[in-house]
Amino acid sequence: MDSLLNTAPCGFLSFSDDGIVRAANETLLDKLQRPRGDVVGAHVEKLLGPGAKLFYQTHFFPLLKMQGTVEEVYMSFQTSAGEELSCLVNAKQATRDGETVNDLVLLPFEERDQYEDELLQAKRVAEQANQAKAKFLSTVSHELRTPISTIKSLTQYLTLGVRGPLTDEQTEYLERVEQAADHLDTLITDILNFARLEAGPVRVTPEPVSVAEALGRAEALLGVRFEEAEVVYERADVSSDVYVRADPDRLQQVLLNLLTNAVKFTEAGGRVSTKVTLTDDAAQIHVQDTGVGISVEEQQHIFDPFVQAGDPDQTSSEGIGLGLAISRDLVEAMSGTLTVESKLDVGSTFTIRLPLCSPPESA
Amino acid sequence: MPTDVKERNNVTVRGEGSQPLLFAHGFGCNQAMWRFVAPHFEATYRTVLFDYVGSGGSDLSAYDSDRYGSLEGYAQDVLDICEALSLDDVVFVGHSVSTVIGMLAAIEQPQRFDRLVLIGTSPRYLNDPPDYHGGFEREDLDGLLEMMDKNYIGWSEYFSSLLMQQAEAKEVEDELDRSFCSTDPHIMREFAEATFFSDYRDVLPDVLTPVLLVECRHDIIAPMAVTRYVEDHLPDATLTVLDAAGHCPHLSHPEATKAAIQTYLDDSSSRSSVPA
Numbered sequence: 001m002d003s004l005l006n007t008a009p010c011g012f013l014s015f016s017d018d019g020i021v022r023a024a025n026e027t028l029l030d031k032l033q034r035p036r037g038d039v040v041g042a043h044v045e046k047l048l049g050p051g052a053k054l055f056y057q058t059h060f061f062p063l064l065k066m067q068g069t070v071e072e073v074y075m076s077f078q079t080s081a082g083e084e085l086s087c088l089v090n091a092k093q094a095t096r097d098g099e100t101v102n103d104l105v106l107l108p109f110e111e112r113d114q115y116e117d118e119l120l121q122a123k124r125v126a127e128q129a130n131q132a133k134a135k136f137l138s139t140v141s142h143e144l145r146t147p148i149s150t151i152k153s154l155t156q157y158l159t160l161g162v163r164g165p166l167t168d169e170q171t172e173y174l175e176r177v178e179q180a181a182d183h184l185d186t187l188i189t190d191i192l193n194f195a196r197l198e199a200g201p202v203r204v205t206p207e208p209v210s211v212a213e214a215l216g217r218a219e220a221l222l223g224v225r226f227e228e229a230e231v232v233y234e235r236a237d238v239s240s241d242v243y244v245r246a247d248p249d250r251l252q253q254v255l256l257n258l259l260t261n262a263v264k265f266t267e268a269g270g271r272v273s274t275k276v277t278l279t280d281d282a283a284q285i286h287v288q289d290t291g292v293g294i295s296v297e298e299q300q301h302i303f304d305p306f307v308q309a310g311d312p313d314q315t316s317s318e319g320i321g322l323g324l325a326i327s328r329d330l331v332e333a334m335s336g337t338l339t340v341e342s343k344l345d346v347g348s349t350f351t352i353r354l355p356l357c358s359p360p361e362s363a
Numbered sequence: 364m365p366t367d368v369k370e371r372n373n374v375t376v377r378g379e380g381s382q383p384l385l386f387a388h389g390f391g392c393n394q395a396m397w398r399f400v401a402p403h404f405e406a407t408y409r410t411v412l413f414d415y416v417g418s419g420g421s422d423l424s425a426y427d428s429d430r431y432g433s434l435e436g437y438a439q440d441v442l443d444i445c446e447a448l449s450l451d452d453v454v455f456v457g458h459s460v461s462t463v464i465g466m467l468a469a470i471e472q473p474q475r476f477d478r479l480v481l482i483g484t485s486p487r488y489l490n491d492p493p494d495y496h497g498g499f500e501r502e503d504l505d506g507l508l509e510m511m512d513k514n515y516i517g518w519s520e521y522f523s524s525l526l527m528q529q530a531e532a533k534e535v536e537d538e539l540d541r542s543f544c545s546t547d548p549h550i551m552r553e554f555a556e557a558t559f560f561s562d563y564r565d566v567l568p569d570v571l572t573p574v575l576l577v578e579c580r581h582d583i584i585a586p587m588a589v590t591r592y593v594e595d596h597l598p599d600a601t602l603t604v605l606d607a608a609g610h611c612p613h614l615s616h617p618e619a620t621k622a623a624i625q626t627y628l629d630d631s632s633s634r635s636s637v638p639a
Contacts, residue, residue, distance in 0.1 A: 017609070017615040017616070018607060018608040018609065018615070019608050019609055020608075043581070043608065045583055049506060050499065050500070050502075050503030050506055051503055051504070051505065051506015051507045051508075051509060051510050052506065052510060053503075053583055054499070054503065054504070054506070054507040054559075054584065055507050055510040055511065055514075057583065057584050057609065057610040057611070058389070058390050058391035058392075058459070058507070058584075058610075059391045059511070059514070061609065061610075061611060061614070061615075062391065062392050062396055062611055062614055065611070065614040065615065066395055066396065066398075066614070073514055074510065074513045074514050075510065076506075076510065116513060120512055120513060203424075
């Protein structure tokens with residue numbers, strides 16, 4: 001057994017709470033290029049590089065004392081030549097000969113260490129790029145908003161006939177300019193919302209929200225759009241005492257987004273409906289359409305930012321593909337889920353699942 | 364004054380006594396690190412434990428890089444807790460970076476503090492040749508940051524799985540362990556920078572509250588040369604050197620640490636002359 005301990009392809013190290021090394025196996029001594037007399041009886045810090053000494057005192061040792069074990073911790077040791085020996089360390093506290101000792105298994109991992117360095121570097125670069133992107137989006141959006149305000153206010157000014165009477169055709173053109181500016185404004189709001197979500201955790205203030213009321217409010221805002229698109233709307237039959245724990249404004253935003261999408265992707269003569277089903281602890285609000293549907297492949301990415309269902313070459317649909325990304329972030333911030341089921345040419349069903357709760361006391 | 368300080372800083376109050384003993388953890392840890400020491404004082408003191416914002420079970424959403432970019436922000440956590448719990452005549456027990464945080468709090472509001480017990484004190488970790496030997500060069504601290512980065516890649520998951528296991532165990536005693544370290548690498552990195560790149564040597568003479576320095580015979584993070592420096596520059600300091608090695612005697616040598624604190628607290632002549 002002693003022979004196995006000495007020749008096993010990993011390092012064994014044992015030290016007291018004072019840090020004095022009581023035992024080390026041959027494999028470790030060999031890796032550290034140190035004679036036994038140089039290690040046993042010395043302080044464990046002698047085997048660590050300067051950064052690792054700090055890490056040992058601020059993280060490793062406290063963790064070991066608190067939990068009794070430490071698993072899969074990266075720590076770099078130092079050879080007698082001053083070279084780094086990167087190790088994956090598992091440790092366990094034990095009592096031997098009446099003394100508390102800390103037993104460590106060290107697995108040197110040079111190649112994997114390189115991969116991890118590369119991963120870490122890639123992660124840093126990705127984080128920086130992501131921050132730069134969010135900042136860029138935010139800046140660009142703010143910059144775009146100013147000229148749009150000018151376009152809108154001057155268009156309204158002209159429409160009022162302040163600079164002289166307009167022909168019907170001119171009035172119609174100005175209305176279209178204003179509609180286009182409104183649309184641009186909505187897109188920019190989406191980008192800003194998204195940039196804000198990217199910048200940090202979503203702040204929501206959950207409270208009991210009546211599902212029937214939430215649906216009613218969203219429908220009232222969208223009624224005209226259903227008529228314009230010649231899409232039949234069927235509303236959910238939901239009892240007024242069904243309450244979910246949600247942020248009312250955020251839920252409204254998500255419902256509006258899902259219903260707008262449903263109208264957008266449904267041809268005239270089609271149907272959009274809402275349905276509410278209940279489980280023991282959650283309410284599920286389904287928004288269903290008889291629209292173009294989303295392929296299984298596209299369903300994988302439908303909640304990613306800047307992705308929109310449909311032919312990428314088709315530019316007819318509105319939006320830039322941020323609505324669903326924002327909606328999912330919001331629902332998840334309210335401890336819920338947002339999922340999709342869809343079949344091409346049959347239609348899609350988006351389901352918001354939120355925790356049920358009791359009505360507010362005043363209700 | 365935010366009303367949810369107790370929740371924000373995950374404050375735990377225990378003990379039968381009236382005088383508060385406020386325990387402040389060090390960098391990389393949380394209030395659980397006091398578990399071998401704090402219960403000893405519950406019979407005669409009101410023990411107050413907490414996590415700094417960004418550490419342990421604190422409210423991470425309260426973290427603000429500007430505020431916590433320097434140790435003054437953490438000292439404000441201490442003062443917020445004193446205010447929220449109406450603590451006066453406080454005995455502050457701080458470890459490692461909390462030694463400086465405690466001194467900053469006591470300078471800001473000396474009337475609140477009776478005495479400071481500081482374990483492993485260093486007002487500056489970097490060397491400043493030729494006269495000051497903090498123990499570390501800047502690249503050593505970069506080495507620490509790199510090691511933290513590498514470990515935090517996997518630690519978030521590691522700790523959350525640990526939390527699950529402990530939650531399942533439902534041991535009341537284990538409750539403190541549930542979030543041993545902060546799992547947010549960004550916050551820990553900023554805390555490390557605020558801690559290890561700071562220099563608070565110039566505040567030492569302003570600490571009018573009596574101080575007990577508890578130091579280990581061999582501590583690379585707060586070497587004896589630094590201890591002597593601190594002792595020389597504090598107006599009212601008592602030094603107790605434990606026959607121990609390491610930076611966390613309250614974990615490795617809890618009996619000796621308790622005895623050192625108890626002896627100091629029992630010595631009424633060590634009390635503050637500043638009226639509470």
